[in-house]
Amino acid sequence: MNHSFYSADRMTHLKIVVVALVAAIGVAGLGISARLSSDDLTQTARASGPAIKASKAVVLTSSEQSAIQ
Numbered sequence: 213m214n215h216s217f218y219s220a221d222r223m224t225h226l227k228i229v230v231v232a233l234v235a236a237i238g239v240a241g242l243g244i245s246a247r248l249s250s251d252d253l254t255q256t257a258r259a260s261g262p263a264i265k266a267s268k269a270v271v272l273t274s275s276e277q278s279a280i281q
């Protein structure tokens with residue numbers, strides 16, 4: 213058994229790459245699965261009603277301070 217990554221042989225490096233690849237595929241599959249199942253919960257929480265079209269931009273400001281020059 214090699215305790216150093218630098219002195220490991222080719223087969224040990226291959227095992228590390230395979231384990232990392234399997235773990236990455238597992239995490240990605242779990243993430244996709246969780247994303248697809250949570251979509252069912254958000255279907256009922258979506259807003260309903262008429263769409264509102266944006267008109268001209270409006271700038272609102274207020275200031276209680278007086279300007280001293």
